Every structure is written in C-alpha cells, then in structure tokens.
Amino acid sequence: MQYNFNVRKMGWLIPLIIVLCIMPFFMGRYRVEVAILFFTYIILAQSYRLVNTTGDWSLCHYVLFGVGAYASGLLAKYSGMPVWVAIPMGGVMASVVALGIWQPLLRTKGFGFFIASYALGEFVRLIWVKVHNPFGGPRGIIDIPYPPVVGTIDFSKPIPYYFMAMGIMLAMLFLMYRIDRSRIGDAWKGIHTDPLLSETVGISVPRYRLLAALTGAFFAGVAGALLVHRIGAVDPRVFDIISMVYLVIWVVVGGTTTFWGPILGVAVMQTVFEVSRPLLEMRPAIFGAILILFLIFLPGGLESLGPKFKRLFKKRSGEEAVSGYSP
Numbered sequence: 001m002q003y004n005f006n007v008r009k010m011g012w013l014i015p016l017i018i019v020l021c022i023m024p025f026f027m028g029r030y031r032v033e034v035a036i037l038f039f040t041y042i043i044l045a046q047s048y049r050l051v052n053t054t055g056d057w058s059l060c061h062y063v064l065f066g067v068g069a070y071a072s073g074l075l076a077k078y079s080g081m082p083v084w085v086a087i088p089m090g091g092v093m094a095s096v097v098a099l100g101i102w103q104p105l106l107r108t109k110g111f112g113f114f115i116a117s118y119a120l121g122e123f124v125r126l127i128w129v130k131v132h133n134p135f136g137g138p139r140g141i142i143d144i145p146y147p148p149v150v151g152t153i154d155f156s157k158p159i160p161y162y163f164m165a166m167g168i169m170l171a172m173l174f175l176m177y178r179i180d181r182s183r184i185g186d187a188w189k190g191i192h193t194d195p196l197l198s199e200t201v202g203i204s205v206p207r208y209r210l211l212a213a214l215t216g217a218f219f220a221g222v223a224g225a226l227l228v229h230r231i232g233a234v235d236p237r238v239f240d241i242i243s244m245v246y247l248v249i250w251v252v253v254g255g256t257t258t259f260w261g262p263i264l265g266v267a268v269m270q271t272v273f274e275v276s277r278p279l280l281e282m283r284p285a286i287f288g289a290i291l292i293l294f295l296i297f298l299p300g301g302l303e304s305l306g307p308k309f310k311r312l313f314k315k316r317s318g319e320e321a322v323s324g325y326s327p
Contacts, residue, residue: 017170020166021163021166023035024158024159024162024163025159029158032158032159032162033158033230034270034274035162036158036161036162036165036227036230037227037270038266038267038270039165039166039168039169039226040165040169040223040224040226040227041223041250041266041270042169042173042262042263042266043168043169043172043173043219043220043222043223043226044061044062044065044219044220044223044224044247045247045250045251045254045262045263045265045266046172046173046176046219046259046262046263047061047176047215047216047217047218047219047220047223048061048216048220048247048251048262049216049251049256049259049261049262050176050179050180050188050212050215050216050219051212051213051216052251052256053180053185053188053189053192053212053256054188054189054191054192054208054209054212055191055192055195056113056209056212056213057114057248058105058113058114058117058121058213059114059117059118059121059241059244059248060101060117060118060120060121060124060244061121061216061217061220061244061247062121062239062243062244062247063121063122063124063125063239063244064094064097064098064101064121064216064217064220064221064224065094065220065221065223065224065239066124066125066128066224066234066236066238066239067090067093067094067097067124067217067221067224068090068091068093068094068220068221068222068223068224068225068228069090069224069225069227069228069234070128070135070141070224070228070234071086071089071090071092071093071094071221071225072086072087072089072090072221072224072225072228072229073086073141073144073225073228073229073234074134074135074141075089075090076144076145076229077141077143077144077145078134082148083145083146083147083148083229084147086225086229087168087222087225087226087229088222088225089225090221090222090224090225090228091217091218091219091220091221091222091225092218092221093221094217094218094220094221094222094224095214095215095217095218095221097124097217098213098214098216098217099210099214101117101120101121101124102209102210102213102214103210104116104120105117105120105213106206106209106210118241118244121244122241125236125239125240128140128236128239129236135236136234138236138237139235140233140234140235140236141233141234142232142233143232143233144228144229144231144232144233144234145229145232146161146229146230146232147161147164147229161230165226165230168222168226172219172222172223175219176219176259177259179215180259184208184211187203187208188208188212190203191203191205191208191209242284245287246269246273246287248291249265249269249287249290249291250262250265250266250269251265251301252265252291252294252295252301253265253268253269253290253291253294253301253302254266254268254301254302254303255300255301255302255303255304256301257300257301257303257304258303260303261301261302261303264301264302264303265301265302268302269287269290272286272287272290
C-alpha cells in the first residue's frame with residue numbers, strides 16, 4: 001500500500017516525462033546537447049547528495065565523476081569493451097577509486113576532512129595530467145567511441161543520445177530514490193543527525209559513511225561515462241576544484257533535505273550558467289555571490305520555499321478566518 005501511495009503522490013512525473021520526450025523535436029541541436037549535459041549533471045548532483053546525507057561534504061566527488069569518464073573511455077577505446085558495458089564499469093571503477101580515497105578520509109573530520117578530500121582528489125587528477133600512457137597527459141583522450149548503432153538508431157546523433165541519456169538518468173534517479181527511502185538511507189540520515197546516538201543503536205558510523213561514499217561514487221562514475229561517450233573526449237582540466245565548487249553550489253542552492261533539492265539546484269544554476277555565457281570572466285563572481293546570498297537568506301535552499309509558502313498561506317488563511325468571524 002505504501003508503494004502505491006508513493007506512485008500516486010508522484011503522478012506529476014508522468015506529464016513531466018511526456019514533456020521531456022517531446023522537447024528535443026522542437027529544440028535546436030545546441031539545446032539538445034545542453035539537455036544531455038543537464039541529464040548527466042542531475043545524476044552527479046543527486047549522487048553527491050547521497051554522500052551529503054551522512055553529513056560529509058567532500059571536495060573530491062567531481063574527480064570521481066572524472067574517474068568514470070576516464071575508465072569508460074579507456075575501456076571502450078582500447079579494450080574493445082562494448083559501450084553498454086563500459087558505462088556501468090565506469091561507475092564500478094569510480095567506486096574502487098573512492099574506496100582508496102575514503103579509507104584515510106574516515107580518520108579525519110572538520111577542516112582536515114575538507115583539505116584531505118581535496119588533496120586526495122587532486123592527486124588522482126594529477127595522475128591523469130602527468131601520465132601520458134594511457135591517460136593522454138594534459139591533452140586527455142580523444143576519439144572515444146559512441147554507443148553502437150542499434151537497428152536504425154544512430155546514437156552519434158543528438159536526439160537518439162538524448163533519449164538514451166534521459167532513460168539512464170531516470171533509471172539512476174529511481175535507484176537513488178529507493179536507496180534514499182531504504183533502511184540504509186535512514187541510517188545515513190541518522191548519522192548526520194546524531195552520530196553518537198547512531199553508534200548506540202548498532203550503526204557502524206565509519207562503515208555506513210564509507211558505504212554512502214562508494215554508492216555516490218558509482219552513480220557519479222556512470223554520469224561521467226555517459227557524458228564522455230557523447231563528447232568523444234576527456235580533458236583532465238575539466239575536473240579541477242572550480243568544477244567541484246560548481247557542484248557544491250548546485251546542491252546548496254537546491255538543498256539537501258529532500259530528494260528533489262539537487263535537481264532544482266542544477267536546473268536553476270545551469271540556466272544561470274547558460275545565460276551568463278557573455279559574462280565569462282564575471283561568472284565565478286556571479287556564482288560566488290549567489291552562493292553567499294543563499295547561505296545568508298535561504299540556507300535551506302530552493303526546496304525550503306515550498307514549506308515556507310505553505311506556512312504563509314495557512315497563516316493568512318487563519319487571519320482571514322479570524323477577521324471574518326462575527327459572534
């Protein structure tokens with residue numbers, strides 16, 4: 001019964017999916033490519049939220065996004081592995097690298113955690129920059145193959161790849177939603193709320209923090225693999241700290257309390273990103289100002305606006321009922 005209730009509650013998703021299916025036929029090629037990028041970023045932001053549910057804000061998640069891109073690109077290009085297999089393998093490799101990164105991170109906290117997560121992520125990125133074989137050094141890798149043609153469907157063209165990316169995004173969101181609503185997701189949230197109390201009820205805080213990191217890394221790796229097989233190349237400079245800061249801004253602007261917060265953040269901030277293209281040099285200042293304003297005036301993110309408007313509406317309705325009352 002609970003599952004049926006959730007389906008009815010999210011019935012608004014059906015018309016949204018229908019709109020997404022119609023959109024690419026009325027958009028230009030550039031906007032279709034932007035939409036594909038948008039789908040990958042939604043997976044990435046939502047995967048970062050999974051890690052945040054334990055209270056951990058690492059600065060290496062975007063590098064794990066890059067691990068998925070590199071792994072899937074290398075496997076598809078040099079080993080002959082089918083792209084359909086290479087994409088999930090990108091997620092697996094991101095989890096493997098995350099395991100190595102997070103083992104020492106679990107021994108740190110606070111400011112030390114932030115610095116250590118950045119340093120370990122940068123260490124991985126510098127390997128891509130310095131090692132020419134097989135990572136291509138500072139030039140990265142080019143000629144990464146598209147998914148193979150299936151019947152008459154050519155995934156090298158924008159619209160077929162759009163639908164493939166949308167399908168993978170919806171599948172990943174469904175999996176992350178079920179994890180978020182599971183007992184594991186509840187344990188992660190409990191760790192964030194009170195780690196000492198979580199320990200007393202039998203939850204191993206380090207083990208569950210690590211599980212959250214590995215799970216988030218897998219989905220981030222799939223997102224990276226999905227992106228690289230569209231672009232056809234991977235550049236190590238894309239995965240620097242500036243890109244990681246953009247990811248943090250997406251999640252902060254959207255909010256992390258609900259599942260839908262990061263999606264709102266990506267939608268709004270990617271729109272700002274596209275609109276601000278003429279102001280390329282000013283973009284970091286614009287995004288920094290937005291982050292500061294949200295932290296001061298709307299720390300709960302965009303997702304907190306709904307409950308605030310609801311409370312305001314109830315308050316005004318109550319005032320009107322009282323003022324209209326006559327004995």
